[in-house]
Structure formats: structure tokens, C-alpha cells
Amino acid sequence: MKLIEGTLEKILITPEGENISREIPEGEITFEGLVGDCHLGLTTVTHGHQPEYPKGTKIRNDRQFTILSVEELSEVAKTLQIPRVEVSWLTGNLLISGIKNLSVIPFGTRFIFSNGVVLSCSGENNPCSHPARITQSYYPEIEGIARDFVKAAMHRRGIIAWTEHSGTLHPGEQFRIELPHPWNPAWQNEAE
């Protein structure tokens, strides 16, 4: 596999009850996630978006982190014709650069940070309308951002991830990614 590397640009937490995330100088990563963030936990409670679970079911927490990229947020801003979209408006936890097509990276891809933290991707972060309203509120003079946000941000909203190995993260830290085994051809047809 090719060596694919990126840089951790920012670390942010969303304290319980707040609606945007705020930058912190270093991230303490435990098996529960990012200390100080409202998604911290080994388990979580379903919100009714998963048809196989009644709302309120306790399941393992695979949404400990939201990871977004500088490149994709810049594309969202360009599509919306606004100067910028801040990672904090999407309550992102890690802003990275250097990885093209981050949002559609395969399930199970591992992010191996130079100081030892390892995170595992548990899927694409699906769009919701909350950051649409937040982004609109920063550009009150421009019409239609709230309306157009979800479409503009489709497949650019980053990924969710959980901790495989704990440690400390710092802005500026490098990481490499490791892709899981590609799908065996025996299963390709079954997904259609």
C-alpha cells in the first residue's frame, strides 16, 4: 500500500450543551474518546436514526470523534460562495489536512498518529441541518446558506471514529493511514 500521510491541524471539543466546538491546545485521548467532549463514552444511546434500534437503546459508541478536512471544508465554502466554513460550526473534533476524499474513506481505516494515538474510522458522518443554521448565522447578509448547506456538504462532512489506542494529540502532529483489506469480490455483488 502507498504511504498516505496527513497533518492534524486543530483539536476541538464540544462541551455538553453547547452547539459549536472550541479549539484546545492538546487532546487527551482515552478509550472513551476525547476528554471534555460531549461524545465521550464507551457506550452511547441511539437517537432514533437507526431503524434496527428503538430510540434510547444503549449501544457501543462508534461516534467518539468527528474528523473533518481542511480541503473538504474549503470545497463546501466554495460551493456555498462564502469565505469559509469553520470546523467548529460542524462541531468537529479533529481538523486534518492532506487526505483527499476523507469523507468517503473506507470503514475500518486506521489513523496512526506519530505520538502513538490510533483511531479507527466507523463511517461517514451523515449530514444534518444543525450546522446549516449555524453557518447561516455567521453570514446573515447572504441568503440561502441554511437551505443549500446539506447538499453542498454532502460527502464532505468528514467521518466518525473511535479510539483503538489512547494517548495525547497535538496540533501539527503527523499521521499515516492504514486502509483495511479491500472487499473480496465474492461480496461485491451482494451489496448492490
Next chain:
Amino acid sequence: MKLIEGTLEKILITPEGENISREIPEGEITFEGLVGDCHLGLTTVTHGHQPEYPKGTKIRNDRQFTILSVEELSEVAKTLQIPRVEVSWLTGNLLISGIKNLSVIPFGTRFIFSNGVVLSCSGENNPCSHPARITQSYYPEIEGIARDFVKAAMHRRGIIAWTEHSGTLHPGEQFRIELPHPWNPAWQNEAE
């Protein structure tokens, strides 16, 4: 996606220090795994097989369960020209039927059992030589099983998995599988 269903045939635990697994009448599934099995735990310690971790590193436990299939074990036996290979000889935890090509099922596939337990696949179970010796010991009169086992069992050794939703499992229970999103074409080339 097509509906793909199977049956849970057997539940087995390997108590700490033992080298084959034993059948149990019902399985208590927690977020740590299968109660009574030696792989129980939210975290585990690496054995030196993963180059990115020094031996003895504490990481999240994605090997709570080993799942094998009746069909693949039957193929292993056929290849080795022996009457049968028991799931217990491979210290399997769940023996299932009805899923073709189980061992190469995509990372992240979910097994949704009819009584509510959900397990998530964390990869193929790599062959080791331990079950080769065990299987040989059950057929002392047949030469070469220990030698040929790893090759015969390649991509038929089942998968490893972890708990997404806890509950109780019973032999005879039905389940359906849910595949993750297929790889986006943007990432296909990167894996080569």
C-alpha cells in the same frame, strides 16, 4: 441490499488457560464480549503480531468473538480428507450456517440477531498453527494434517467481531447481516 440470513448453530467459550472451546446452552453477551470466554474485555494486550505496536500494548479489543461457519469448516475437512473439523478445535465462539464466504465478509458487517444482539465484524481471523496440532491430535492415524492445516484453512478460519449491542444468544436463533457501504471508487486505487 438483498436480505442475507443465517442461523446460529452453536455457542462456545474457551475458559482461560484451555486450548479448545466448549459448547454452552446460552450466551450472555456484554459490551466486553461473551461471558466466560478468555477474550472477554473492552481492551486487550497486543501479542506482537501488529507491527505498529510494541508487544504488550493495551488497545481496544476487537477480537471479542471468533465466528466460524459450518460450510467453511466442512470445506476444510474435505480438503484435508478427514471426516470433520470441529469448531471447538479452532476455539471458535459462534458456529453459524447460511452465510457463504463468511471469512472474507467485509470489515464492519453487522450481524443482527433476532433477539437483539448485534455484533460487528472486525476482520478475518488469521490462521495460526495451534488448531493444526489440535486437529492432528484427533486423527493420529492420518499423516500430514498438522502440516497441511494452515493452507487448507486459509480464508476459511472465520472472522473476529465485537459487541455493538448486548443481550442473550441461543442456538437455533436466526440473524441477518448488514453490509457497510461499499468502498468509494476514489479509494479503490489507493489500496493497491
